[in-house]
Amino acid sequence: MGIKLLVSQLTRKHGTNNPFTIAAKKNILVLFEPLGGMMGYFNTYKRIPMIHINSDLDYTEQLYTCAHELGHAILHRNINTPFLRRHTLLSIEKIEREANQLAVELLIPDKLLIEGASIYDAASMCGVPAEVAYLKQPPSKRLK
Template identity: 60%
Template sequence: MQLIKGTVEKLIKKYRTNNPFEIASQRNILVLFERLGDILGYFHTYKRIPMIHINSDLNEREQRFVCAHELGHSILHRHVNTPFLRKNTLFSIDRIEREANQFALELLIPDQVIYEFQNTNMTIYELVATYGVPQDLAHLKRKQTGKPYIFNTKTEHIFPLRR
């Protein structure tokens, strides 16, 4: 997890943004919006052209998360063909998907965002919803320790760490 956090921090510093669409553009990754039915999005490379496909039926926040998730695949798993793995091998892609989710979470809600909201009455679940991150990923931010914030485990409110 720390490796992913470090990778994301370097990306944000290099591109001076945490906007996944902007980072994809600066990395010459083509982002395409199309009707994909039940599929939220996917990443692939065709003739050395990296592409992120995003379901055009999603709302803007969902598209932002999907773009961040697929950007994670483009950086962390560039040469992994997940459709091939799903269809032709026994290799579990769960780890790959968890890593892409962690990448998206770190990109869309860097620690600085947590710091900014620590004195509000907002829960971690409300915070992730504000940034378009699925609720079930809120626990990943909550698990992080050694940060200048803590979470009230009953209410999930963010509080500054008292020293």
């Protein structure tokens, strides 16, 4: 299943594109804590999924970080990223790209693009960093 379809199903099921609300509905604990230079991370401890978000970020950065880490929680729940980091960078890049793509699809509604906003204007309106905006897939023709 593609990420765009997965996000569509996720937002329809939970009635929102807010990553904090979706995480809560999926019983994923979201913790805010000082993380220094790190924006956030996802882990599971004793089968409890947790998203950790840097409490020093502004709300827009926290929103994007939550969406990105929710991507890991949904797409990569059982992947041992420390192991991958030690043994192959390529796998980590793919995993990060997929988490970014889920975050972008979740936070930028197709409706904005259908109504004529550029991908970069839509990203700015939705709190998505410009450097990952290109990951947004074009709206489905059936939505027009």
